[in-house]
Amino acid sequence: MPRFVFVFRGDSADPVTLSPAEMAAHVRAWYTWADRLRAAGHDPNGIPLERGGRTVRGAGRLVTDGPYAEAKDLVSGNMSITAASLDEAVELAKGCPGLDLGGSVEVRHVAEHDV
């Protein structure tokens, strides 16, 4: 089964401030989504990312703080899943709760070694 990676961008509800109950409900929505993917056999595996970090660049191995992207462009995590096709993976990505807070999901096909 082909594998795909969801790259999640944007993870804050800015400028709307969420209450503790709303934040908890958002986490719950992610668990429900992942449970649904698991139950349907898409084998989801997620990696959440902290906000800060460093970037190593070029032949000179230049190390800078950051990523300094806009909050909405910042990669906040990713998830690998299986799906029959890119179209199916895109349909699955539409269920991502992060979209409701203004985030985005980039859907990428994992390169296969065997042809």
Added chain:
Amino acid sequence: MTDPSAAIEDLFRREWASLIAMLARRFGPSHLDLAEDVVQEALERAMSAWRLGLPTHPKAWIVQTAKRCAIDRLRHLQRADRLTEAALDVALANLSPEEDASNQLAMMFSLCDEDLGGETHVTLILRFLCGFGPREIAHAFIVDTATIDRRLHRGKERLRALGTLADVSDSAVIARRLPSVLCALYLMFNEGYQGSDHEQPIHPALCRYALHLAELLLDDAAISRPEIHALAALFCLHAARLSTRLDDHGVFLRLAEQDRTRWDQQLISRGVLHLSQSAAGDQMTRWHLEAAIAAEHALAPSLAETNWSRIVALYEELRRESPSPVVEIGYAMAVAELRGVAAGRAALDQLDPSRQLARYPFFWAARAELEVRAGNPAAARELYTQARALARNSAERDAYDRQLELLGA
């Protein structure tokens, strides 16, 4: 397994209350904004980081993150030094349940300042001790968010002027503020109870938190009083019936229609225990009387077997102790059960409908119900129509519609 999402909400709310109270006590209430921002940021980070799986120690995760956020912000204000960091470390690592409770009690007594009104007290308690957002509070109390923001602003200004949190080991402070604290909890509970609406999960939460905070007061030996037990009893005995007040369609059911077998027996026992502990003093407060009335209802096997003569007697005392239109309506309905519809109508007829009462839907609904029993459907229809026009939510409106339908309107 327990529902992890309910556990997260519980954890978020608990840590919200606990960390804000701790930071406000340590840095002074003039830094309440800072405390709020720090805890908000810590929870937002938790929301983001936990989306793909819970950490091993969720509570410790939030506390550590809040500490880092606090230090970042203090550095920004150039107020962070090694001493502050060490103090925060100690405060967060060793926050015992007793200290946490004491911080939250100091917050509660500070928020119920004499210069602020009862509605502001409730708003501040819901915000800082229960973790409700301004939009949620506005929704529960059917006011706009700007009103809630104004109350929060006024409250924070007042605390800033005071400079420190209330000293809850000072008996004079406790004696002075306790009545406002109890009134605020009562208001909060009442809103949860009367406003119940199946589209509004916030309402049962208001009842739960009012009881939680009342029991927090009782856990402190210096604060605990028989009258707080009476208030807690009242909360338990009413809350026991909460889930049976609405039918499957979210329509209000009258006492006679509620399924008594579904009343929460655990809460009733807890209420009865509080009620027995409330009898320790020689003071008879309105909370004692209201709890005693609630106990009669909760313990009666059926509507017919309810001890109406005792309820009427309790209402007579309550009318003297704490007169209000709401008490008068309860009294009149109890009189109707004990002495017949005519006596009940006479009691309601004595009330002046020109003032506050005119805007209270239950007044018109009570009169309508007695007209139905007296065999005057035309008068009942008219009165239910008036009640319906004043209904504050769909559960109330649908309940009156159902009565109107039964009357063939």
